[in-house]
Amino acid sequence: MYKIIHYPPNTAIDYARPKLVKSWVGPLENTEYTCNLTVHIEFEPIGRRGDCPSDSSLLECARYLGVDIVSICGGVGDCGRCIVQILKGKVSPLTDNERQLLDKAMIAKGYRLACRTIPLGDILVKVPPQSLSTPQRTQVEGEEITVKPASSVTVCPVSLKPATLADLQADAERLRESPDIKNKVKISNFDIAILREISPELRLKKWQIQAAVRDGEVVALLPLNRNPLGLAVDLGTSKIAVYLMDLTSGKTLALRGLMNPQISYGEDIIARMALANRGTEQAKLLQELVVAAINEAIIEMCNETKKSPSDIADAVLVANTAMHHLFLRLPIGQLARAPYIATVSSAIDVKARDIGLKIASGAYMHFLPNIAGYVGADHVAAILSTGIYKEDSITMVLDIGTNTEICLANHRKLTSLSCASGPAFEGAHIKSGMRAADGAIEHVKLVSDKVEYQTIGGVAPVGLCGSAILDTLAQLFLAGIVDASGKIKPHPRVRENNGTREFVLVYGNKQDEARPDITFTQRDIRELQLAKGAIRTGIEVLLESNKLKYRDIDSILIAGAFGSYIDVASAVAIGMLPNLPLERFRQVGNAAGMGAKLALISRHQRAIAQEIGTRVQYIDLSSAPQFSRIFNKAINLG
């Protein structure tokens, strides 16, 4: 039932508004595609309406009309997040997935999963706020570490004698042989794109120019008196942080945090890998979405700072291994199934134009090394920027997400692993869960029987984001309402619903469908126990493999967006993190992004990153012998 959404060939891709094209087969070029636009759909309360293909799911129709409905599983009927209410018109019959994921009461009121519902005529649909994918908080800031800028790109200002009939030297050689260059760098190669620019540029600029040289190759031609720029990208599964840097001063000139537009095709990386694996066109689509988003960010940042994208002479990207492969359009099949083998783990350099990035025409993008299928370059970047690789202490760095990567630095010995912590902290599989968007409760406190909370944007609450989910579990456990095994005890706010116990955090408004009860269910707790158990197991396996106890840890650095917003005390309270004095924890923000910046502005840092890639010892957690013993204990709270 999973439907692939194609772009018409040669359409400029607007990543915010994917267009749906049906029955498109054959190679990209010269292919007829037809849209049978026959069903009129109106989405409330946003008031968007239009004609859609008659046999597409409501989720596809929403994308077609530019309505961003949340979908974590990518539209396979699995995550239960794309809930909509059919107000008028005929739709396809209820599916088994919907019976499992939706309350009977909701079904009675016409609630459906958008990805499972096909309009059978003109319809009117209501999209509840929880189902609307609004811009999310993105963590772009991290701890600034100052290193001496020493970029991979050397910029040489040159002043050349013009060519004459008495001096017929070719332009490229004239540049290469000029003393201004020769005394600084040896040019061994000209990029074809630079050769295409050099002759008119030299004449236009009256033979005064700057050559940006990288590893003996001219990669950009800049006007005099302009510093070369650099681009650092931390490409996350859900968020992208983009930094525009001055390569000479090492300063951040501008930055952007954006949603990863691939989210329309599944918030879950597994769904995207499955899509990419279906064919090169699908893989191309996923890649182009991200490239278009980054290109747009580049233009915005350059406009903001009055710079030119053609002055961006170098770039660095970090990502997890799957995102790295999707971004480079590397094959994904062998990475998506056991034994989860990456195509390449070393650092690589790729011409930015070969990816579609619009920066200096000869510039490269450098990709930091991956360690394994589930421990990627973003982890290496975090190790780099936190400096744990060189410290004479026992330090751990964690980046909590659907996969949580942890590195233990034991007096320069680095051991890393990844644990499948699942998307529960991103609100998936949690009844009242939602992403960190407006209306999400972000912090929760139980004061006797009262629930105190705080929402993002200060608006009325519609659900719980990750940090609030963690707080709720910790508060219920500390109050004895949930016991160590995770069982909900009787309490005035605890009720039975569909045979499951749930704790009511916020009583909604029965008259207002958009203000439902916000509850925390027994099933939610089971999901969270699996997540917290996985993370704690990762920590324990790392300690055991290093013959250490958790009390030996000097510090724990918590990186990443989720880690930046959580209450560490809550994480310690439920036993997700070890019970250490709170001052041993530090929330370091976007450590991966900081690592990308370091590798961009300093070739020494880039070399260290490559060395980290080879130094890290990787443990495959799922095949670790002690896994089940530790995990069975770690799922308990406290």
Add this chain to the structure above:
Amino acid sequence: MYKIIHYPPNTAIDYARPKLVKSWVGPLENTEYTCNLTVHIEFEPIGRRGDCPSDSSLLECARYLGVDIVSICGGVGDCGRCIVQILKGKVSPLTDNERQLLDKAMIAKGYRLACRTIPLGDILVKVPPQSLSTPQRTQVEGEEITVKPASSVTVCPVSLKPATLADLQADAERLRESPDIKNKVKISNFDIAILREISPELRLKKWQIQAAVRDGEVVALLPLNRNPLGLAVDLGTSKIAVYLMDLTSGKTLALRGLMNPQISYGEDIIARMALANRGTEQAKLLQELVVAAINEAIIEMCNETKKSPSDIADAVLVANTAMHHLFLRLPIGQLARAPYIATVSSAIDVKARDIGLKIASGAYMHFLPNIAGYVGADHVAAILSTGIYKEDSITMVLDIGTNTEICLANHRKLTSLSCASGPAFEGAHIKSGMRAADGAIEHVKLVSDKVEYQTIGGVAPVGLCGSAILDTLAQLFLAGIVDASGKIKPHPRVRENNGTREFVLVYGNKQDEARPDITFTQRDIRELQLAKGAIRTGIEVLLESNKLKYRDIDSILIAGAFGSYIDVASAVAIGMLPNLPLERFRQVGNAAGMGAKLALISRHQRAIAQEIGTRVQYIDLSSAPQFSRIFNKAINLG
């Protein structure tokens, strides 16, 4: 009045049948283009007919309908070769160019220049055989020189252990670290295109594969037991020679000689440079025409030899500097006007995919060095393959064409220059001149008052190709019908026509328009004197600059297509070549193509070529002080 012919965006370019699109403005993508097909045109005697845009020249209409009419000037009304006869229908009035270039008698019979004539309604046109551009003889063979094959590409067969949960090494590193590779080459870089292939290929081929490595970079993955292939290209202004080579054995597997499809846009390189200089789209068009022709030749040669284009792991191209720049789509403006500066003269390596060549996805194309704006890599290749750079003798190598490049090797000291010999030997500006196609007289002998001749294809004569033009002049001079100053003397076959003397070689058939008189005019002789004078001046300037007399020359090697077919005795008789014993001359065929092959199969030869590029001393003939003194003498015959 010169009209640019565009392709509709995204149309697969059929270089044999360019399509005409009018009123197309704006960027390539997303642009509407319209064809106003309103005039019906029929071309006789080939019987091609169809609707054409109403306000296009007949030359453009001919191209549009796939009728290849000769045009040396590219359609600017200058060369007078695109003669057609209007049999029925109204056309635009006669232009000044036509009055200058056509006889009054011809004009009276409805003859016009196709490039100057616009149909004003439906018309019937006759294309005389001389105006039809038929496939031309192409010189692809040269003297085989055997060198030990030592290609730039090293092929390593590898047998890898499959990845398992206990051995998670990434695919690229698994290949790089395997003993089969490590003992042979050091891999420092993977091309992005190869990374996109490696994972599925390794699994498909059960971890048995061959890696083709060039300068530490994997450029192709081959199945086991298949030799890597190479592609050598000699890209001439009018002809292209393409060779498919076995890089291991150094053997030529297949070869093709083809017309340069850019000829539709001007046989003259100057016309094409002017076109390319108009904008990037025009430059792109010219480049894509050649690339498509080469790609087609690759497919044909691979089909013929049952090989795969993806096994072509290396390529070499030689061309004159202008064709080199057009092929790489380098800027042409500074090359087309004084002081004629090349963008780059060193040898360069470009990813074949960046040019559009369809060979192994990571393969490079190597471009031999250029020497100056009018002495290109094809000249370097000829110096390489003839071996004159290393010989302890005084040897000259000439490639006669519109520009004639000459190198004098004086005991390893190399001096080169180019002389503007003009297109007279290609039949341009010669009244009965034509290209070396069927019906062209190729050899002429005067036996008392009788003219003996031989035609290509053994058919009835329609004109004179280059070698016959040379023979005719020599025969008339030796018979005293033309004196040393080039003046035609009275003779039974000499007549006055339009105020000019002409010698009638073949009396045509007055009843048959397609069988005109074939004559040799006073004006033709003046053109040839300029051409021969330029070449002889080049030879003399080279000798003077080396303080040599022509009798010191040990041997003269004549390279190229024209040089292969000429009668050396004729060239000596008119004084184009010095009066040396005939055994000192050798016609060496396509020496440039041979040089490309050598540089392909041997990296040592490639290095020598680069060295030749820097060793050759270039003389700019036009600014040489002795030029006019020598030239004024050299235009005389004998």
